[in-house]
Amino acid sequence: MRFDVAGRSVYAYGGSRPFASDRPTVVFVHGAANDHGVFALQSRYFAWHGMNAVALDLPGHGRSAGDALPSVEALADWLREVLDALGLAAASLVGHSMGALAALECAGRYPARISRLALLGPSAPMPVSDDLLAAAARNDHVAYELINGWSFSAAGQLGGNQVPGMWMLGNAMRLMERTRDGVLSTDLIACNRYANALAAAAQVYCPALVVIGARDIMAPPRNAQALVAALANVTTVTLPETGHSMMAERPDAVLDALRTFLGDAGSA
């Protein structure tokens, strides 16, 4: 689907289902240099099980217009504007990595607008290595290579995709390569600078889910501990032998965690 936010066109994947105002809505928020496609399976599931799935392309990413937003706080405000644009009094948010920070900040700023909050691979803080920041600032391809090297578990580095025939590392690389110059750098700087995660978590009163990859070295499990402690009503799911790219490495396990958390409004 397409709609405008602040005069700029936004693309969101809806699972090949029309948006229906009488259904609950779950909004998916991708991470740095990604797009809606990282949530293809999970978003499609909810779209066909009684919900509106809105898997966003963030500004400057995928098929959405505009420049990448420079901070997690700006992303959080933009997410609220998305809810406004869709006429939603409230929705559930599912965010991954940078998208998890944006969802968290949005829920902290606008708690009445968020029904449920699912954070996949969050980290508080989310420091980015100097080498990666520098490579991204140069628009150097090695930045994508570093991310791929750190985003999959050791087992995942050799594949074994649950989606038949798809090579996870290649797909992740090609998706990042589609990103316009400067976007990855903007995203990483936003993650690196974000310091409000624990304060935002303290403002969240809706049910929250934190999904952790036990082998995540981009967002190490220990970096989620303080965040989990700061959330008032939280469930934690740890996926064994899983890296940061958990929707690729464990698509069904991520879906099952979300199903349990978000509920299931029944088949479409």
Place this chain on the structure above:
Amino acid sequence: MTARPKTHRFDTLSLHAGARPDPATGARATPIYQTSSFVFPDTDHAAALFNMERAGHVYSRLSNPTCAVLEERIAALEGGIGAIATASGQAALHLAIVTLMSAGAHIVASRSLYGGSHNLLDYTLPRFGIDTTFVDPRDLDAWRAAITPRTRLLFGETLGNPGLEVLDIPRVAALAHAHGLPLLVDATFTTPWLMRPFEHGADLVVHSATKFLSGHGTVIGGLLVDSGAFDWNAGGVRDKFPTLTSPYAGFHDMVFAEESSTGGFLLRARREGVRDFGACMAPMTAFHILQGIETLPVRMARHVENARAVVAFLREHPFVADVAYPGLATHPDHALAARLLPRGCGAVFSFNLRGTRAQGRRFIEALRLFSHLANVGDAKSLVIHPASTTHFRMSDDDLRRAGITEGTIRLSIGLEDAADLTDDLSRALNAASKA
């Protein structure tokens, strides 16, 4: 210390990509999942699998765990995003074409193609409303001039068959992309060990996995690999490929290029092409090809080393008129080959005898180690006479344009001791010269 990427390299991926020890049994080799279908845990899971809400296998025509390992492995080696294993190389080519276009569409192809590919494009697909213009692969102006508003694909072989014309992939790809079109490359002769076409701009790759990938001449199989780089939604492109960019009634109005920015082509190819045309690979076949790929790097190095030795022998032989091998400075594409194929130009090449057709026949029949058959890329050395076999349906003019004469002999150099191969050739050339 500067951080360095941690991903694995080619030789390691040849052995491991896509495979893990079997979780059920601990089997280290990839098991042959010899089953037509897979049990669903519950009805909701079943529905979710059918509707692409969950990952997994339903029915072995659509996907199979053994085939999936092979698909991942070739995608990893090619630097692509994924692949589909098919019943043959011809099935892979057909799948690529029918996924991209419908009746009324047009292809521009190199005229130096495997005879079977030429048959499909020149004789069979026109019956279904898809026609092809064949061009000299070295003539970029001819490629450009052949593109029409109906064109949906450019197609060539990394090394032409049998003249070994080296496809200038960077230039042909740039031309294709300037017209909003993808470039499909048949990389059977080179394999990803010699060249990775995606790194030079190609968008899709097909293999006859029967050849070097399998390496043992035991199975028939094909592979279709997607780079994931071509933007089907780009301006000037989107309207050309409605199979990828418009709702598909055959799958709940899915728009494949929206479902996945990178993987839309493979989604449609599997969810329509494999589903409906049904040219899937058998898991036993995938197992055999995986066994071959495990040793691809060491085999290809030996293939190339032996081919160089045989080429050096033939070009000095008085009964040999010429040898078409891009590794030779006399080949028109020598400089291009040095750039695109730094590890070597493969192990299939042709040469012309100084003699009559009868002498050519005598040469082939006098060989003892070389097997006379219609295949290439076997561990064993092979020989054939293209004009009377692989390319026999082509007209004299088409044969001439493809660089094939009555005296052309095609060799596929295997892994034997190179001295034994040159001894065999020497004896046969001597016999032919006296015939």
